[in-house]
Amino acid sequence: MQEILHNEKLPMEKVFRDPVHDYIYVQDRVILDLINTKEFQRLRRIHQLGTTSLVFHGAEHTRFSHSLGCYEVARRITESFERKYPSKEAGDGLWDDNERLVTLCAALLHDIGHGAYSHTFEHIFNTDHEKITTEIITDSSTEVNQVLSQVSPSFPYQVASVISHDYPNPQVVQLISSQIDADRMDYLLRDSYYTGTNYGTFDLTRILRVMRPYKDGIAFQISGIHAVEDFIVSRFQMYLQVYFHSVSRSMEVILTNLLRRANELYQSERSGESVNRGFQPHYLLPFFNDKFTLDDYLKLDDGVLNTYFAQWEDDSDPILSDLAHRFLNRKPFKSARYEEESKDLLPQLRDLVKEAGFDPTYYTATNNSYDLPYDAYDPTSKKPRTQIELMQADGSLVELSTVSALVQAISGKVSGDERFFFPKEMLVNSEESIFGPTYEQFQAHIKNNQLI
Amino acid sequence: MQEILHNEKLPMEKVFRDPVHDYIYVQDRVILDLINTKEFQRLRRIHQLGTTSLVFHGAEHTRFSHSLGCYEVARRITESFERKYPSKEAGDGLWDDNERLVTLCAALLHDIGHGAYSHTFEHIFNTDHEKITTEIITDSSTEVNQVLSQVSPSFPYQVASVISHDYPNPQVVQLISSQIDADRMDYLLRDSYYTGTNYGTFDLTRILRVMRPYKDGIAFQISGIHAVEDFIVSRFQMYLQVYFHSVSRSMEVILTNLLRRANELYQSERSGESVNRGFQPHYLLPFFNDKFTLDDYLKLDDGVLNTYFAQWEDDSDPILSDLAHRFLNRKPFKSARYEEESKDLLPQLRDLVKEAGFDPTYYTATNNSYDLPYDAYDPTSKKPRTQIELMQADGSLVELSTVSALVQAISGKVSGDERFFFPKEMLVNSEESIFGPTYEQFQAHIKNNQLI
């Protein structure tokens, strides 16, 4: 039995001016109320692209903008589905407009659990933004939950299950999360717009036009194959050129080492092994203590962390202070690519870095871009993704890469690279320094930005 | 005697990807070094438009981007001047390329003294961003000063004097600061791009093309009159529609009252009149104490203030806590326009606000948009601005508004409005509240967003 949803329409449609989608249209009371919750407003204080804005200075947009944009794309899709493919009876594989609200809420909230410098932070403090997203939506203490609960008692759980891929209707799930979903469509266009690169642009209007529901999810009319191809290629290009940019990864490496150092210092302080630091980063303490609540998590944002970094610049620990300084004032490490065969060099290079006076634990790192969330189409992966299906004139489906040379080309290829990061100082003119011979040795191993 | 400038060119031109100007080109070592100073990097943490992004969510860009953009516009102008109007002898009214570097540095640094939520902050704490700009440039403790001093000992003072309008060459001064200067050209385009409105766009290429130096400053060939007109109209439209937006002003009102409340509480605490608050906003204390250094000033940014606001949300003072909550979670006051003749109503309305339980000192405000830095062309003003001069075919000059109907129209008109701000609660349904009669009385005075 279908539960009754209390879905109040706004007396007058409300719009938000948006540089990417022109306008974002809100017609439902619950959407407007969600936007006004403190958990959602908090996304204004969390940058969408973390350290990327330190390379592409225009990219200072936040998860707030992206979340609105993702919602808007989803809204346009459901509007188009309702107009063109309305379900007449259960199980006919068409679009059931009762799914509209849960879809829009899931689109709006899909990133609500993200925190400041998410990926890096999670790594150090064992948080999990996906779990937290679910918590924010289903925990009765949050404003988000209170708004959703007014629709129906089970509504928050439905929204959460869409985001966790457990919702029964695959159309709804794929709209929010698949190889070509509302999330990706917004972020490619938005990141492209804000970085000022044009690699991420594609024909959104056309894609929305050829998108259609079918029994097992979402498909695309084959007449739109080129628009879908272009989307995939655009995404590929954005990864290589923006998301995997070596300087942005370098700043992430510094951030990682900075948080790691802080964690160690404050934990040792707690255990009495160390001097009292004076300054206590109030909102971070629960994380150092590994005992944080949802409320603690929601207190953090980019500005809070940066404020603590500023305090640490004056800390007595030279490593903490120096790394904070490098991060705040954008002093990236240098880096060089390496291949499997030059991996053996790394210990030696770390030793040279140490000889030059830098603790390699905090002043070097390796990082490959493969483990970043890149998901160019790959049906053979261990965690196989939903395929992109094209619908032919006679209604039969065909998988994208079997008919697109371009997509096939991207699917099979390994992309990204593996890099070794080290202080810029290692590359200075060896004659000008007492570490001359050390520098010389080090530099002999780097050529054309590669280890040799 | 011309002082010798040490101006090293970069071995390879460096570029920054920019969504507004496509690329920003850096050819001089000193420019790159200035960008890398901590004072300049700090601008990444200060939004360009303050509370405006709470209305136009896309406008999350910072003073860092704008400063780079202003530099780039100035660079293009000097490049064009050097190519088309190179001075052959002193006093010929053409462009002396020795002025190039001081111009570029001034363009890059013109906003370096801005702080977090500048205009509001200055109002409460008696800081002055123009004075601080001069200080950052000329005080030997700053990295900016150290970079500039390498050009020549007097170079920092030259750069500062351009920004303070005291530099002898009016061409240089007007390039950086006049009715149509590098600063305005960048911010109109940039704010337009990031808000997603298109009112601020104009034909930059054409304006740069018709711009030219002359004896007393900068003029525009009359063939470009329409591009200049369009610039003025665009600027006018941006003020009315973006910069003077009533909700953004409402958030500024809340911010003002919040900082005012904090200032009073912490000052009384210091004088022993009050309880100890527990939380000490480290970086703000020097301002509460009215004894701050340049270094103190440079510690502040949007993130630091927001971090303190978050702490204050939990403060025991209900007004401080509530205003912090409203600001961080975007709960604007409502407002209504009023004219001279309805001004008498204000005391009465404030009394009603008080009756409803809100201290009117912190929960109401008046604010007119005229005192915002709007400077549409007005030759009759007390502080007359440099006119925009058009150069005719025979070399004679004519002032813009005498030949442009559009500009004349804007020049004479009063723009903006005067508004009364109050809590949204005053507009709730009077039947649902014990304050019913109070609300009713209040609401009787507001019609069509106006006091009556």
Add this chain to the structure above:
Amino acid sequence: MQEILHNEKLPMEKVFRDPVHDYIYVQDRVILDLINTKEFQRLRRIHQLGTTSLVFHGAEHTRFSHSLGCYEVARRITESFERKYPSKEAGDGLWDDNERLVTLCAALLHDIGHGAYSHTFEHIFNTDHEKITTEIITDSSTEVNQVLSQVSPSFPYQVASVISHDYPNPQVVQLISSQIDADRMDYLLRDSYYTGTNYGTFDLTRILRVMRPYKDGIAFQISGIHAVEDFIVSRFQMYLQVYFHSVSRSMEVILTNLLRRANELYQSERSGESVNRGFQPHYLLPFFNDKFTLDDYLKLDDGVLNTYFAQWEDDSDPILSDLAHRFLNRKPFKSARYEEESKDLLPQLRDLVKEAGFDPTYYTATNNSYDLPYDAYDPTSKKPRTQIELMQADGSLVELSTVSALVQAISGKVSGDERFFFPKEMLVNSEESIFGPTYEQFQAHIKNNQLI
């Protein structure tokens, strides 16, 4: 009694890729059929801007594109009206969706009667594109009429009456023809796009959003006043900078004189006064004979006329041949502005042109841009236009120029100029020619592109 319309929907919506509106959507069989008629396809061979592309080379678009664009704007408006303001009972001042089809057809066909170089051609040959539009729509010999008649026998007359302003519903009439209608909205954006100027851009999305039907026509919600203002200003700027461009008017002057010369020669030939010219411009003969049919009219297009001009380049009449050459190879006359007080100079200048060997009847002209179809808002004009009405929060209307300083400024001003056109040869260096003294005298009267 409402006549029944046979309005078949297409089984699948069809789209046309459009650079201005992205896509143009066709949902009705009759619209698709109209586009496929020969009278409509013929618009592909008639440029939208006549001689303007000889100044703005990008502006080579045709009336075909504009007609599709005008249709699309109208379609979006009716879609929005139907969604937001559906009429519930006759006379409620809201939108009756039965008006949709007649509106769309009128929008698509509003320019169907335009011919090659319309304005100039009409002037010489006494044709009237508005009358011809009506004829094409209502004459049973045309494909257009046959398509429309399938909807209902009286449907063609309804469509024609919308275009001629006689249709009873003022909403429909104003949608197609008023100060801010589908026609103007498309051509401003389109001409702006193709010329590459950005003066004509405005916020179409927002205008469509604030547009609404009311009892006496179309109004705009006052919240959208700035978008409407911007539209008016954009239009004003396009007139001054594109449509009134002096070189484009100069080419029009040559075209006028060329057609006039041809008309006279062929008429005298017919009356036996003159030699037989050999070449007979087949499709023009009915116009020389002043006895043309609708079919004759529809045979003409830009290419046909240009083909005849090419033939005339080889004609034995030196004036016909020379003017054809100047037109085809873009050799504009020069021109100078004049004011009322310098008008007396004209006879003298014409005499000098004659002395220099040019027949002033064909080698000079005066032309003012006021009589071009410029219709900036002017309620005091002899032929008063429908006002632009803004709807306030309480439903009352207010006329635009009473609340907009910008629009008021434009309304009152005289724009455009009066010019005297003459051969470029009159400005050559007087020393290099036997006509030296004549040239010198002539040139003494021209300064800064003005008669003195």
Add this chain to the structure above:
Amino acid sequence: MQEILHNEKLPMEKVFRDPVHDYIYVQDRVILDLINTKEFQRLRRIHQLGTTSLVFHGAEHTRFSHSLGCYEVARRITESFERKYPSKEAGDGLWDDNERLVTLCAALLHDIGHGAYSHTFEHIFNTDHEKITTEIITDSSTEVNQVLSQVSPSFPYQVASVISHDYPNPQVVQLISSQIDADRMDYLLRDSYYTGTNYGTFDLTRILRVMRPYKDGIAFQISGIHAVEDFIVSRFQMYLQVYFHSVSRSMEVILTNLLRRANELYQSERSGESVNRGFQPHYLLPFFNDKFTLDDYLKLDDGVLNTYFAQWEDDSDPILSDLAHRFLNRKPFKSARYEEESKDLLPQLRDLVKEAGFDPTYYTATNNSYDLPYDAYDPTSKKPRTQIELMQADGSLVELSTVSALVQAISGKVSGDERFFFPKEMLVNSEESIFGPTYEQFQAHIKNNQLI
């Protein structure tokens, strides 16, 4: 010995407003004079994309615009080369600014020999636009030649030799004609802009920035690899989606058959085999007679041909008349893809077309898109193209496809398709016609737009 070039600079740089490049800058007298020749002005009457505008209605731009655009791209490249890579001594592999003028003239004139519906016309009448280009440049009867000769007597031959790839300096040749040259860069951007598709866009600014001369031609700094990749992918996408569009090819098929039919009829008339047709297409007769001069060729343009087609619509020959009608009023043939294995069906299908009353010689055709001028990178081709070379940090070169997965993918793949064209009538409902059984049989062989 270097010949002295007479290269006069314009007293004031002249600009042309251009929607693609914003402005086109002319600094040399010879360039302005070339633009004003009748041979160049004639390009205003020849569409850039032939029948493509019958599918993408926005694409009505001409070879005039493209030629200006190609010139502008070349101008920017030479400006950048002169600024960044000026040759110091002969043979140093850098840029010799004496090559500037010949490069710009070649860029401007590279398409000057194109005629109306070039590719189709050449096929029927054995003309050759490349040979004609050379003739226009070197034949002393043309205005183009006269302008060029003023630079130096041999200058026209130098310009022609650049276009024919015989010029000694490979840098100049590759700038005008290679896998990534000024021509392609302009047409991709321009065709993209005018069709309204965004597939053809790429980062021109960045490509110009990384382009550099070297001893054997033009290379690209490897830092710009992604911009070069994006260019190649964009080009690939434009071919598949715009240039190879099946409806546009269908209209080309009709045009081919129309001209073929006319040629046969007029040739048989000439040989006395046939009735006199009455109407004589004056400017086409030399081509029917296979005896045309350069002057004859230059008389033709799109408008002239269309004028003759209009006359032929009334011809007594039913095939000529019908094909003319179909072409002018856009009645495309239908088409179906076929593979090698379904080729055997073609004779049978042609027989069915004949049975249905259409002469298959004029009412069917096969056409593959491979022989259209597509040149995605293919080093193994019989006519190997200049490779795209990337320059590494140490100055060594590497060929693009060896380092780019995307480009490699495109290089190896066969693109485009082979199609069979036939009258739309063959697909009508078989029950409604006396040809029912014929239609049925025919339709049995077409499924999902493919022959089976």
